[in-house]
Each structure stands twice: as C-alpha cells, then as structure tokens.
Amino acid sequence: MAATERPLRADAERNLQRIVAAATEAFGRDGLEAGVDAIAKEAGVGVGTLYRRFPTKGDLIAAVMQARTSETVRLVRAIDEPDPGRALAAAARLVAERTASDRGLFDTLVAELPCAQTLDGMRSELLAALEPLLEAAQDADAVRDDITAGDLLAILASVARISPRFWDAPPDLWTRYLVLVLDGLSPRVASPLPHVAPPRRLAGR
Amino acid sequence: MAATERPLRADAERNLQRIVAAATEAFGRDGLEAGVDAIAKEAGVGVGTLYRRFPTKGDLIAAVMQARTSETVRLVRAIDEPDPGRALAAAARLVAERTASDRGLFDTLVAELPCAQTLDGMRSELLAALEPLLEAAQDADAVRDDITAGDLLAILASVARISPRFWDAPPDLWTRYLVLVLDGLSPRVASPLPHVAPPRRLAGR
Amino acid sequence: MAATERPLRADAERNLQRIVAAATEAFGRDGLEAGVDAIAKEAGVGVGTLYRRFPTKGDLIAAVMQARTSETVRLVRAIDEPDPGRALAAAARLVAERTASDRGLFDTLVAELPCAQTLDGMRSELLAALEPLLEAAQDADAVRDDITAGDLLAILASVARISPRFWDAPPDLWTRYLVLVLDGLSPRVASPLPHVAPPRRLAGR
C-alpha cells in the first residue's frame, strides 16, 4: 500500500521541495500570476522538472496552497486557550494574518477560475479545524448561533487582504477590519441573517 | 456652438455605447483582464475603433468604471430614508450589490497595480457620497463612532465579492455577509479598534 | 486645354495649401514616417480631405517633395556668380543645406521603396538645374571632367544629413563634409573613376 507511491529519489525529493519553496515565495509575493519560468529559476531547476511534478500551473498552485493550508490547520489546532471565545478569535486572527501576508493565498480563495476541485480540499481542511472552535464559542454564547465555519472563513479571507491593496496603507490595516468582523459575530447584535444556502464548496456539509 | 463637446455623429455615438456596453459586460464578467480585442469583437467593431475612443486599455477601464461609480453615487444620493441607520444600511447594500455583480468594479477597488491616480478619483467620489450618511448614522448612535467612510467602503467591497467566487454559491450569498458587517458596525459591540492610521487614499481626509 | 483641370474652389485651394504646408513641416521634422492623421490635424482638415487630394501617402510625399525641389531649383537658377567654380560651389551648398534641414527630403532620396516614378521627376529637375553650372565649371577647369550632375547630387544628398544623425554633433557639421566633397571634385586630384554606368534614374540621360 505504501508501495503505490514509492518514495522519490533523494535528489528528486529535494528538487520537489525547492520547487514548492520557490513557488510559495513567488506566489506569496506576486500572487498567482507569478511566472512558471521564474519559479523554476528561483528553485534552481529547469521548467521541465517542475512540469514533471506538476503537469499544470494549477497543480503547482494547488500543491503550494495545500501546504500553506495544512500549516495553517496545524497552527489552528495548536491554539491553547481555555476560553472558547478567545480561542476562536485567536484562530480568526491566525487565518487572517496568513491570508494578509500571502497574496497567492488570497488569489486562490478569490480566483474565479474553475480549479474548483483542488481547492475544495483545502477549504474543507480549514473548515474542519475551525468548526470545533466555532461550535465551542457558540455553545459558550461568545458567538452568534447563526453562522457557519464557512461564513467565518469566507469573511476572514476577504477582509484580510484589505491593507496591502492601498499603497499608502499601514500594513496592518487589516487588523482593524478583523476587529470589526469579530464584533459582527457577537450574539449581542445578531440581526436575522438571510436564509441563503451557504455554498457547498465552502461549507463542506 | 451647441454644447461644450459637440455631439458625436449618430453612428459614432452608437458605436461608443456599444463599446462601453461590451466593456462593461466583459469587465463585469471577467475582471479587468478582459482582452481588448474580445471587447471590440463583442461590440461588433474593429479594434481601431475602440482605440480611437480609448487610446489605452487603461482609458477604457477608467471610463467604464467611472460610469459605474457615478451611477452608484447617484443611487446612493437618491436614497430617501429618514432613519439614519437604515439609510446607511441601504447605501451599504447598494454598494455591495454593485460590487458583487461586477468583477471589474472589485478589481478596480482592489487592484494592486499603480493605476492609482485614475482610480483614486472614483474612490473619492464614493467616499464623498457615503460620508454624510455615515456621519448622520453615527450622530444618531446607530453606528459606532470609530470607523471612517474609508473603512466602510473597503470592507464592503471586500465582502461583496464573496459569493461570486464560488461556483455553486447562491448568487446572493453576499447579503448574508453584509448583515454580519453591518452588525459589526453596531455601537453596542464596539471593541477598541487598533489605532492604525487609515490609508490616505481611502479615507480622503 | 486649360479647362481640363478646372481651378479648385477657393476653400479647396486653401485646404490644399494648408495640407501641403503641414506635410512639409511634418516630413521635414519627423521624416517620411510622419503620420497622415497628424498631418491632417496640423492642417486643420479631416483625413478624408487629405485623401481626396492625395489618394496615397506616397502621392502626398511626392507632391511635397516636388514643391521643395522646385523651390530648390528656383534658388539654384537664381545664383548670380560670374566665377563658374564658385557658382557650382554655391549651388552645392544650397542643395546640401536644404537636404540637411529637411529629414523628409533625405528620406526621399534614400528611401528604398518603389515610389520610383514619382521621384524621378524631382531628380531630373534638379539635375537639369545643376548641369549647366557643372559644365561651366568643368569648362573652366574648376572641376574634374569625369563626374556627372547625377554624381554630384547623389553625393551631396548623402553627405548633407550627416550632422543631424548624431545627437551631440554641432548642427552644421555637414558643412565640414561639404568642403571635403568639393575638394574631391578638384581636377588637381582626379584619380581615375571606375567606369560604372551611372544610374539612369539619377543621371536622367
């Protein structure tokens, strides 16, 4: 079973990691428009090598973002905070921070290209990590009851990229908006949400 | 003799409108990356015709987006609602709705490219239209005091594009998030906002 | 017979002259690449008007250059200098000066495009004007016997544009080269010229 994907040769493995590293860097800095050639060069490999691993630029994007997401998930899971409301806030900040600092991550969530199936996995993972925190917070009446983890993720990602868009904005402007969003999650204000079916892709359930 | 800019010939006027219509459609659908040639074809004219009116793709973008913005401003100004809180909510909904349905509009507000000066004007107009409503709402204690029109616009634009990004999301998913945002503006929840200087370009003052 | 070309209406005549004037200016300044639209605008007429008179850019070029040439011919004929050698030198300077200051004129003589037939006329006129001066100078032993008016014209035109080509050249650098050329025409140095048939187009006979 483990034999199905026999481990890569040492150098191949190393190349793979260098590619992913370079792509992470490039996508983070320049967004998904980062050129494939540039990434290969940064990684110190030929384009061919890159394409052998990732038959399509989309595949590379998926892989990189998958990694970024898994990392995020790990960090979310590592949150050690007894108070459910504060735990959720911490998670929210974490997700927002990562999106804020990674243009590619934002592009991924925003991209209106049909790379759907690949991205679904990422979102699902993230949702799975956020859900327990959200439910706990809701049970503790720290957060309104009518929102889903999908809602949370969507709104966080959207708001997180606000500062870098403006050339003279302070780079942490997004923290401002994060506070507003969190305030909007308070049960004290809970206006009735319209009953639109949340997107399957986002909510995952 | 007639007006400041003598009116275009009938057919030219018609073509101009067809170009603008096609561009509006294309930018709305595909974002600002929509190709010039495709727009010309959609409009049923040669590229040359398009370039006669808009010597640069940027000019076309500016014209189309300016029109969209002015329209928005007009609609915002036309809001007739005595209650300040509801008036602001109506304006927010309006802006969000238009951004939600127009990918170009979003790109314009979000673009990280230095087409600054042209787009700044648009933002300023919008801000000028929103400011009185926001102030009135704040005076009436319907909205927290610590946010600016810039904040409002930035967060609205960001949130509004949420639904269209997901292929199986109901097209009005953004309404859900709008409610959350508006709730976050309530003075009842007002957590202290971090003191980051809001961006000059957005806030305008 | 005179009725064949009935005189243009007054305004048409004026337009024609404005076009020629604008084109002269533009070609002189920017060379033959000067755009037709720009010329029409400078002339204060529509492109259509221009094209009515000159069905082709080539025709416009021909007309303008013809005019410039006729002017040159007139000036050459007006040279009033009893000494044959000095008369020829004056003519040479005149032709060179005009070529030096008119990029279009140079382009015309240099252009390797097949507008042959139109330009032939010009050259012939110029040659007809230069020939008597040259012959007189040769009879007076002021100039070597083995060159033709075609030779003279060709070499003058070539040398005249030298200065403007170099950005930091003094604008009258060509005068330097003109002297060298004239010295080369002296009978005192006359090396045997190779017997290549001079070009029909240039020599005209």
Place this chain on the structure above:
Amino acid sequence: MAATERPLRADAERNLQRIVAAATEAFGRDGLEAGVDAIAKEAGVGVGTLYRRFPTKGDLIAAVMQARTSETVRLVRAIDEPDPGRALAAAARLVAERTASDRGLFDTLVAELPCAQTLDGMRSELLAALEPLLEAAQDADAVRDDITAGDLLAILASVARISPRFWDAPPDLWTRYLVLVLDGLSPRVASPLPHVAPPRRLAGR
C-alpha cells in the same frame, strides 16, 4: 567547468545561428525595420525562440550589428599593405563595401533613434581600428591633416549607401563615389575646413 559560458546545446546553437543568419539577411535587405516575426519565420523558428535569445528587438539588432562590425574590424586589422596611403584606401573601401551591401549597417550608423549606447560601442570599435591607419597616412602626407577618423567613417557610411538606393543603378556605383571621397582627402587640395567641433560620439576623442 568548460568555458565561461557553457556551450549551447547542439540544436540551440543551430537555431541561434539560423536566427542570426536570418536577421542578418533581413536587416541587410530591409533595414532595421525588418519585422521580428518575419525574421523568426525566415529562420524557421517560433517567435518565442527568438525572444529567448534576444529579449528585445534592440538586442537582436545589437547582436547582429555587433557581429558585422567586429568582422569589419577584423578585416581592417588584417590589411597588409606597407604603403600608408594605400592601406587607408583599402580600409575605406572595405568599410564602404560592407555598408553598401548592408542596409542595416547603414541604419545603425545613421539611425536617429536614441539607441545610442549600444551603437556607440560599435562606432568606437570601428574608429579605433581606423585611427592608426589614418594617422599613418597623415604622417606620410598621403592624407590631409585636418580630418579625424570620425569624419572618415561618417562620410564613408553616407556615401556607401548611394548605389543600392536606386533600383537600376549598377550595384558597385558606390566605388565611384569612394574614389571621389578619397580624392577629397588628398593634402593637395585641402581647403580650410570649417571649425565645427566634430561630434564626440563619432570622433571618440
């Protein structure tokens, strides 16, 4: 490990040479306006291939013309002729011959576009090769003292393109003009040259 720039792959090398050959041909025939796409097609490669080697049309021009120039310089240096006057004449003939047969070379020396810095190098190389020959000739009283290598090059290039401009001119018409120019260089005729500062770019010193 091998050389400074490791040699290209066999096929790449072949393509590179085909590109350079096609460009040399095209520039020689049509001047520097020759289209990039056409050159690529002539070379039997895609445009992309061409642009991989020469990121800019200017780079292609520079490379091709640099090669042509270096070749010329080598040939000039290889002149083996004890008599200083005849040596200079041979060099002049060589430069003229090459310019006569290569419209691109002429455009390079003549171009009024500010691609200065690249082309300057070429001119300097050529001047450096001509200078010793000129000085020797001047020391031997075979050539007038008041001209510089810059003068020589400028006038040669200008005169060399005379024949190809006329469609029915014998292709070696320039040889005729070369003789005239050389005669003009004779110390026996030396009229006083006007004291215009020769262009720095041309004279080099």
Place this chain on the structure above:
DNA sequence: CATGAATGAGGCTTCATTCAT
C-alpha cells in the same frame, strides 16, 4: 530523470486607408 530550448496563441497598440454621414 533533468534540462532548458521551442512553441505559438494571445495581448496591447499603431497606422494607412476606406466609407458613412
């Protein structure tokens, strides 16, 4: 298996010329 060369569609833009008003 890695390399990087090759490909070519597609993007923005210019300009001589035609044609509806």
Place this chain on the structure above:
DNA sequence: GATGAATGAAGCCTCATTCAT
C-alpha cells in the same frame, strides 16, 4: 465636397506548456 469614424493587418512582446537532448 468635407469630415472624422471605422477598419484590420501588422508590429512587438509574454507565457503556459511541450519536447528534443
């Protein structure tokens, strides 16, 4: 007859992807 709008081929260049070495 004048106008200037319309046309579209052609120019330079980029970039995801394929393929020979």
